[in-house]
Amino acid sequence: MTRLAARALVRACGALAVPLVLLTVVLTVWHERGLVRERDRHDAALVAEVLTVSTDPDVLRAAVSRTEAGRSGRVEVRLPGGGVLGVRVDGPATVLAVRAAGGGEASVSLTPSPVPVPFATAALVLVLAAVCAAGAVLLGLRPLRPLAGALALITEVAGRDGGRVRVDGPRELVALAEAVNANADRTEHLLAKEREMIADVSHRLRTPLTALRLDADAIGTGAAADRVRASVEALGRDVDRIIHSLRPVAPVTTAPTCDLVTAVTERMVFWSAHAETQGRPCEVSLPDGPTPVPLSRDRLDAVVDALLANVFQHTPPAAPVCVEVVRHAGWVTLVVEDGGPGFADPGRALRRGASGSGSTGLGLDIARSTVEATGGHVVADRGRLGGARVRLRLCGIGREHSPEDPRAWRLWKDGRTRATG
Numbered sequence: 001m002t003r004l005a006a007r008a009l010v011r012a013c014g015a016l017a018v019p020l021v022l023l024t025v026v027l028t029v030w031h032e033r034g035l036v037r038e039r040d041r042h043d044a045a046l047v048a049e050v051l052t053v054s055t056d057p058d059v060l061r062a063a064v065s066r067t068e069a070g071r072s073g074r075v076e077v078r079l080p081g082g083g084v085l086g087v088r089v090d091g092p093a094t095v096l097a098v099r100a101a102g103g104g105e106a107s108v109s110l111t112p113s114p115v116p117v118p119f120a121t122a123a124l125v126l127v128l129a130a131v132c133a134a135g136a137v138l139l140g141l142r143p144l145r146p147l148a149g150a151l152a153l154i155t156e157v158a159g160r161d162g163g164r165v166r167v168d169g170p171r172e173l174v175a176l177a178e179a180v181n182a183n184a185d186r187t188e189h190l191l192a193k194e195r196e197m198i199a200d201v202s203h204r205l206r207t208p209l210t211a212l213r214l215d216a217d218a219i220g221t222g223a224a225a226d227r228v229r230a231s232v233e234a235l236g237r238d239v240d241r242i243i244h245s246l247r248p249v250a251p252v253t254t255a256p257t258c259d260l261v262t263a264v265t266e267r268m269v270f271w272s273a274h275a276e277t278q279g280r281p282c283e284v285s286l287p288d289g290p291t292p293v294p295l296s297r298d299r300l301d302a303v304v305d306a307l308l309a310n311v312f313q314h315t316p317p318a319a320p321v322c323v324e325v326v327r328h329a330g331w332v333t334l335v336v337e338d339g340g341p342g343f344a345d346p347g348r349a350l351r352r353g354a355s356g357s358g359s360t361g362l363g364l365d366i367a368r369s370t371v372e373a374t375g376g377h378v379v380a381d382r383g384r385l386g387g388a389r390v391r392l393r394l395c396g397i398g399r400e401h402s403p404e405d406p407r408a409w410r411l412w413k414d415g416r417t418r419a420t421g
Contacts, residue, residue: 013133024125036113037094043067044096047077047108051100060085074111080104087111200302200366207305209236210312211270214277257397258297259290260325260332267304268323274312281320281339287327292397294374303370306363307336307390315340320385327396334392337383346380346388367392 047070050063060077064070064086076093077085080100089109100106209232216229268284275282293300304323311321319339326333350368367390368378376394383389 010133010137013136017129017133021125021129024121028121040069040094040110040113041096043069043075044094044108044110047075048096048098051077051098051106051108053101055079055100055102055106057083057085069110069113072113074113076109078107078109080106205235207270207309210309211274214274218277257292257294258300260293260300260334260394261286261289261291263297263300264304264323264325264334267301267308271308271312275321278312278317280312280317283320283322283324285322285324287325291325291327291332293332293394294397295370295394299370303367303392304334304336306366310363311336311338311340311388315387319387322383322385330396332394332396334394335383335389337385337389338387339385340387342382342387343380346382350378350380364390 046067047060047063050060054060057079064075064077067075069075070086073087074089075086076089079085080103089111094110094112095107096109097105097107212232213229213236216225216232219225219228264284264286268282272282272284274280295303308321308323311319315321315338321338322335324333324335324337326335350364364378364380371378371392371394374394376392378393379391381389381391
């Protein structure tokens, strides 16, 4: 940047200095020519004044010799009788006609004096122009140094992962820094979405893995059964490794409407079958009629599966599980609780990677981020079954909620159906 600016300033100063030098030389020559002509007219006038009082050749020669033009042999004096004194002048000349003493016409002619070329003046002007150009370059580069430093900083920060830059200066430089920061934010957002997608897909594999574990336990003993169980365990470890290798991601966005009761009913067909295989008591309590919530069906299925997969993976097979949907004051609450050991620290249970008990915490984090993206809320505590309870509070469709609305978690039992497996 500095070198580019220096070259630009040198070229600009050179483009300005060359015409300045030429103009100075032309004006100097013009001035010298005027001085020479003025001296020639003065010498001619001096000889002409002598002619008006005397035509004596000796007097005229003395008068001519006293002039600079006469000493340089450039004066010709024509006397009234036709006589000529001095050096004959041919070509362009300064001619001054006078009436000589005693009558008669006479004239004084001078060959123009050569105009000296002002080499010294031109050299001096050229040196001054070079000095001024060098000073202009130095002064011009001085305000550019902060700009060059800021550009170097932007370049350095742009090459680092997660770097941000803040600069003060011209609007263009600030706009460049903001564009670099915006690109960094966009890149981080895209990477976060990519990691989120990988994490969600990996976690969704937990559901079929849980089913495979149950089926593997049900096929008895033998070499084939052992190979199936070993493969399932290896696949589970790979999924865990993928989940642990990912960084926390931004919450997911909201999606179109779907019916929570329908989604829970269909997903519980799958989970109730596994509960029956394990001998696990399973209770499902749902309200009558549709219960729309602001989530897409695939996101809602992922939430239900994530919560139930945690129950089946981290509680004993005999521990009961209860799934309940409650409507109250325009809110819809999905409750999943179990009779397992519960959360060691409910306050940290909803943070990814912090649920404890060997869990990645990703299931609860997926549920939390999905619900909070709709304006809802999630609470993890201990339930009536003695183990963990997770309550997902969603805004019902068709009702606008404000921060002043009550956030009570009372579970009103109006118009619901109950099924026990």
